[in-house]
Amino acid sequence: MNEQSPRKRPAKPYRRPKKDPVRILAFEALRAVDERDAYANLVLPPLLRKAREKEGFEPRDAALATELVYGTLRRQGTYDAIIASCVDRPLREVDPPVLDVLSLGAHQLLGTRIPPHAAVSATVELARVVLGDGRAKFVNAVLRRITAHDLDGWLEKVAPPYEDDPEAHLAVVHSHPRWIVSALWDALGGGRAGIEDLLEADNERPEVTLVARPGRATTDELVAVLGEDSALPGRWSPHAVRLAEGGEPGALEAVREGRAGVQDEGSQLVALALADVPLDGPDTRWLDGCAGPGGKAALLGALAAQRGAALLASEKQPHRARLVERALTGNPGPYQVIAADGTRPPWREGSFDRVLVDVPCTGLGALRRRPEARWRRRPEDVPGFAPLQRDLLREALRAVRVGGVVGYATCSPHPAETKAVVDDVLKREGVSAEWIDARPHMQGVPALGDGPDVQLWPHLHGTDAMYLALLRRTA
Helix, strand or coil: CCCCCCCCCCCCCCCCCCCCHHHHHHHHHHHHHHHCCCCHHHHHHHHHHHHHHHCCCCHHHHHHHHHHHHHHHHCHHHHHHHHHCCCCCCHHHCCHHHHHHHHHHHHHHHCCCCCHHHHHHHHHHHHHHHCCHHHHHHHHHHHHHHCCCCHHHHHHHHCCCCCCCHHHHHHHHCCCCHHHHHHHHHHHCCCHHHHHHHHHHHCCCCCCEEEECCCCCCHHHHHHHHCCCCEEECCCCCCEEEECCCCCHHHCHHHHCCCEEECCHHHHHHHHHHHHCCCCCCCCEEEECCCCCCHHHHHHHHHHHHCCCEEEEEECCHHHHHHHHHHHCCCCCCEEEEECCCCCCCCCCCCEEEEEEECCCCCHHHCCCCCCHHHHCCCCHHHHHHHHHHHHHHHHHHHEEEEEEEEEEECCCCHHHCHHHHHHHHHCCCCCEEEECCHHHCCCCCCCCCCCCEECCHHHHCCCCCEEEEEEECC
16 A cells, blocks of 8 residues: 555634734834834823724723833833843844834733733734734744743842842842942942832832912812822922822813923922022022923922012023923913023023022933933933033022022932032132022921932932032122
8 A cells, every 4th residue: 555645734824913002002102212212201192192092092001001111111121131031142133123022021921910821922913913923933932931930030040149249130120220220329328228229119100290380279179170089199299299090180171271280299399499498688580590391490480470570481492492381371470481501691690589400411310200211321421411510500600699599400319410510510710609408498308318408219208319409699
């Protein structure tokens, strides 16, 4: 008998991949962050609006998409270390879109309660849609390797022991570049517990905080509209309201009208402290010298209006000056918004009674809100900001009258961007000024350090890591 050739199994019919709008949106957001150096907090809202209109997104869909995007960005360093141990090539040789899909899958497996089989299946389907069937097989293989351990198990495998290299251990476990771990540790001081608390706080989802602009809205009004189940009073600022998870600030009439706005409580405290310092003599002209995008300017404008003072809000970039104008629209007191360079100001020396300069910086104090910034910044960025920060502070001290007060603020706790800038400017010849102890002007706020300057912290105050120095011009 002739041997019969074995029958070939019939080929499986091609199955079109299932399109998952939530995960496709999350992937698109990550690609925009990577390809265009965009920020997720700017990319995500228009994508979600479009999805609500075209895909019928419900609040739970938007919440999942938001968690996937921000969770993946916050934990990118940890997930990179884990993925690197599951692939047979250096990560730099993995195409960025593939790495984004793998990171989304890793976050679902290790950072959410999504069942592993569902996380793998959904991510592979996403890969088929956005990468093609061939690369989807690679994604499937890597994700199945990741399922071998939970997050703690992986960290034991991929993080160097703390005893051998503390900074490298913290960098992998808490998903921060090593140089940022080092800089934050230097700024914070203390032992392991404090820095771990800070790094963990950077990886938590920040609350949305509103400001009820004085004379225009009240916290009671905002809480009444939102409901006590959806809103809480601020911890420190008398004008703050904290939203429960999922709250929609844009749905509030007070926000749409500009009587209230979204503003971190640390940012509010900086403006309030500057306004709280007593002055001898006139108190009629205030300046916000780095006003964009307008949150502090709007609060200062409202405070100035209650005292009959006028605010000049200056911003170098015209498009940001327009944002300031929008934030101040409807302010009851006199104000003016101009596009001007604070290092070459158009105003005369000694023109103002109070001056705030919230200077450009590395933004290391707002990594909760802009997690992608930690992967973009480099150590050399810190000295790159130094000349501008010093010039802005120097001109702010010239802009204020003798006896007037200057607030130097920055959303970075890096020592080279905070006290070192102030010390350097005060040592140079020119305008004379003295420190004012800022701590009494943040009454009720604990753990403000030894003074005279103030450093706020996410893990201690629930705010961005805002820095404030208050200075009085003496000659």
